[in-house]
Amino acid sequence: MNAMTSxxxxxxxxxxxxxxxxxxxxxxxxxxxLEHAYGGAKVDPAFQAELDDLLHNYCGRPTPLYFAKRLTxxxxxxxxxxxxxxxxxxxxxxxxxxxxxxxxARRMGKQRIIAETGAGQHGVATATVCALFGLECVIYMGEExxxxxxxxxxxxxxxxxxxxxxxxxxATLKDAINEAMRDWVTxxxxxxxxxxxxxxxxxxxxxxxxxxxxxxxEAKAQMLEREGRLPTAIIxxxxxxxxxxxxxxxxxxxxxxQLIGVEAGGRGTALGEHAARFQKVGGGLPxxxxxxxxxxxxxxxxxxxxxxxxxxxxxxxxVGPEHAMLHDSGRASYVSCSDDAALRATVTLSRTEGILPAxxxxxxxxxxxxxxxxxxxxxxxxxxxxxxxxxxxxILARELDLKGA
Amino acid sequence: MTIEFRKKPGIVAxxxxxxxxxxxxxDIALAAIDNGADVIELGVAFSDPLADGPVIQxxxxxxxxxxxxxxxxxxxxKELRAARPAAGLVLFSYLNPVVxxxxxxxxxxxxxxxxxxxxxxxxxxxxxxEYLESxxxxxxxxxxxxxxxxxxxxxxxxxGVSQGFVYAISRVGITGTQQKVAGDASELVGRLRQFxxxxxxxxxxxxxxxxxxxxxxxxxxxVIGSALVALIETTSPAEAASAVGRFIAGLQx
Ligand SMILES: Cc1ncc(COP(=O)(O)O)c(C=O)c1O
Numbered sequence: 258m259n260a261m262t263s264x265x266x267x268x269x270x271x272x273x274x275x276x277x278x279x280x281x282x283x284x285x286x287x288x289x290x291l292e293h294a295y296g297g298a299k300v301d302p303a304f305q306a307e308l309d310d311l312l313h314n315y316c317g318r319p320t321p322l323y324f325a326k327r328l329t330x331x332x333x334x335x336x337x338x339x340x341x342x343x344x345x346x347x348x349x350x351x352x353x354x355x356x357x358x359x360x361x362a363r364r365m366g367k368q369r370i371i372a373e374t375g376a377g378q379h380g381v382a383t384a385t386v387c388a389l390f391g392l393e394c395v396i397y398m399g400e401e402x403x404x405x406x407x408x409x410x411x412x413x414x415x416x417x418x419x420x421x422x423x424x425x426x427x428a429t430l431k432d433a434i435n436e437a438m439r440d441w442v443t444x445x446x447x448x449x450x451x452x453x454x455x456x457x458x459x460x461x462x463x464x465x466x467x468x469x470x471x472x473x474x475e476a477k478a479q480m481l482e483r484e485g486r487l488p489t490a491i492i493x494x495x496x497x498x499x500x501x502x503x504x505x506x507x508x509x510x511x512x513x514x515q516l517i518g519v520e521a522g523g524r525g526t527a528l529g530e531h532a533a534r535f536q537k538v539g540g541g542l543p544x545x546x547x548x549x550x551x552x553x554x555x556x557x558x559x560x561x562x563x564x565x566x567x568x569x570x571x572x573x574x575x576v577g578p579e580h581a582m583l584h585d586s587g588r589a590s591y592v593s594c595s596d597d598a599a600l601r602a603t604v605t606l607s608r609t610e611g612i613l614p615a616x617x618x619x620x621x622x623x624x625x626x627x628x629x630x631x632x633x634x635x636x637x638x639x640x641x642x643x644x645x646x647x648x649x650x651x652i653l654a655r656e657l658d659l660k661g662a
Numbered sequence: 663m664t665i666e667f668r669k670k671p672g673i674v675a676x677x678x679x680x681x682x683x684x685x686x687x688x689d690i691a692l693a694a695i696d697n698g699a700d701v702i703e704l705g706v707a708f709s710d711p712l713a714d715g716p717v718i719q720x721x722x723x724x725x726x727x728x729x730x731x732x733x734x735x736x737x738x739x740k741e742l743r744a745a746r747p748a749a750g751l752v753l754f755s756y757l758n759p760v761v762x763x764x765x766x767x768x769x770x771x772x773x774x775x776x777x778x779x780x781x782x783x784x785x786x787x788x789x790x791x792e793y794l795e796s797x798x799x800x801x802x803x804x805x806x807x808x809x810x811x812x813x814x815x816x817x818x819x820x821x822g823v824s825q826g827f828v829y830a831i832s833r834v835g836i837t838g839t840q841q842k843v844a845g846d847a848s849e850l851v852g853r854l855r856q857f858x859x860x861x862x863x864x865x866x867x868x869x870x871x872x873x874x875x876x877x878x879x880x881x882x883x884x885v886i887g888s889a890l891v892a893l894i895e896t897t898s899p900a901e902a903a904s905a906v907g908r909f910i911a912g913l914q915x
Contacts (some may be wrong), residue, residue, distance in 0.1 A: 258828065262891055278786060278789060279757055279784040279785065279786070280784055280786065281712075281713040281807065281809070281812075282786060282806070282807040282808060282809040282811075282812075282820070282831070283713075283807075283809035283812075283831060283834055283835075284815060285786055285809070285811070285812065286809075286811040286812060286816070421795060423724075425719060426709065426710070431710065432710075435710055435711075435712040437710070438712045439836045440714075441713060441723075442712075442713065442834070442836055443833055443835040443836060444833065445712040445832065445834060446811070449909070481700065500724060544758045544761050544762060545756075545757040545758045545761055545784065546710060546758060547712065548784070553758065555758065555762065557762070558731040558732060558733075558759060558762065559708075559732065559758045559759035559760070559762030559763065560726055560759070561709040561710050561763065563760070569881075
């Protein structure tokens with residue numbers, strides 16, 4: 258492995274060699290303030306009680322663990338369960354984190370909220386929370402993503418958020434994060450940055466993971482109740498890695514539960530054609546992007562590469578540092594799924610179960626469809642269905658021939 | 663070859679290396695030195711310059727698109743050192759190109775090239791263990807940024823590990839021009855003074871003679887960045903060096 262394996266570990270927020278804090282000095286006071294405030298909120302029963310109440314009554318937690326009977330029969334192997342994060346308010350797991358951070362921002366007395374978004378789900382979730390709490394909301398979104406996730410742009414505006422298009426770079430998630438960080442550096446004294454995945458400088462990767470832990474906490478209990486055992490494997494798509502780390506976390510000590518992250522394989526294995534940071538050849542190398550040390554898709558001069566995925570939410574050149582650690586230790590394994598396989602899985606799940614997955618989540622579904630037939634009928638797979646696919650109807654209409662089908 | 667400000671305020675000139683091309687950057691740097699710049703900050707263009715405003719973003723994009731690499735910037739540093747033995751030379755980079763080269767390799771090569779110091783935009787003191795060790799080994803000066811938002815405890819740590827000079831950020835925000843020097847700047851320099859006798863350079867938004875004069879009232883040097891990069895953007899490559907030379911001379915009028 259390259260370079261900085263001997264990086265110092267002077268700050269908290271390390272996941273093995275990964276994570277840390279690599280930001281302009283101007284942000285350091287704000288990150289320290291955030292770390293302190295989150296530390297207080299985490300152990301404050303009143304904060305947790307309010308969060309739990311909103312997750313239940315506003316968002317619809319707990320989400321069901323659904324046995325996908327027809328999909329299981331069609332695959333002819335392992336039983337497939339779906340953890341239904343798609344049924345949450347606003348249609349994806351993202352609200353778990355947006356709500357948690359929104360409450361924290363309010364606790365810290367911040368009136369102005371900014372966020373980045375790729376697929377638009379985190380932007381919608383953040384705009385929703387700002388509407389709920391009466392906070393000013395600015396969302397940065399790559400112009401390419403605004404085109405392909407247009408419906409979510411309308412939703413954010415309807416909710417009262419200002420959506421600012423970002424045209425730099427490839428005009429996708431990475432560029433939106435750059436712009437959100439520039440805003441934060443400029444307005445740091447008044448602004449709270451709701452980062453949308455388990456990325457960025459400490460404490461974000463830990464805090465975002467903590468807000469999504471509820472996924473695996475519920476799933477573990479539900480699985481034990483339904484099957485009397487833990488699943489053979491858990492499968493989740495990995496963009497920045499928030500839904501996956503939330504789905505994996507409570508199962509980390511259960512060594513016999515396989516954890517499988519699915520990255521965007523895009524349209525090929527060459528650099529620039531995919532967002533598979535952990536791919537062996539043509540994949541990423543450890544580096545620093547947007548505040549954290551993790552795997553980064555980059556050229557041999559350390560310039561960050563462009564990426565491609567049919568799904569905006571997975572189209573990102575780096576990955577959360579905790580996944581980098583789980584990858585290196587072998588506790589989780591990471592595979593990739595092509596655009597085409599994800600599109601096929603979208604159709605399959607829609608027609609066997611009447612469930613339209615988000616294109617991001619469809620990557621995880623595709624891996625389950627591939628894996629299930631290779632396993633015995635006693636095996637149990639759990640797919641974290643991170644979101645619903647309504648936002649993707651434009652892309653689906655273009656990519657699939659839906660007229661005669 | 664040490665960092666030294668021979669007059670007050672001294673001038674630090676930031677250039678994005680490779681914009682418009684490496685040969686022009688060399689000529690511009692020489693003209694800047696010959697017209698009174700004490701220190702050249704040679705900027706390594708990065709694909710994701712998240713601490714920079716639109717002017718330096720565009721310059722970085724152009725330099726990256728031309729294929730400018732960290733190794734090229736090290737070569738350029740070597741040429742400048744050979745041509746102007748007494749000038750201060752600081753390599754200015756985001757962390758990732760350095761990580762990709764390897765921290766130890768980078769410091770060794772920077773020393774061989776004749777650089778005096780290094781400034782890494784996204785390197786904070788807490789994370790700097792290996793960096794400081796390699797810099798010490800190669801007798802290079804680590805320059806750290808201090809921000810108006812940094813509490814005194816952080817300023818103390820920053821002053822404690824910096825060498826050459828401390829870079830005080832004039833205001834909260836990204837790089838780019840501004841109308842007048844913010845009140846934040848003198849307050850920050852005053853707080854920094856408690857902890858160091860090193861020269862303090864003030865940068866971000868310093869773009870004309872009036873700003874430089876204002877900075878001279880309370881600090882040792884002024885850093886000119888976006889204003890130079892913008893001038894280079896709007897001048898033909900053949901004229902860029904003389905335009906920058908005149909501009910730098912005019913700052914000290
Ligand atoms: C439904 C859905 N799933 C997954 C993701 C990917 O993000 P993460 O890896 O943080 O879960 C997104 C991001 O936009 C999303 O909208």
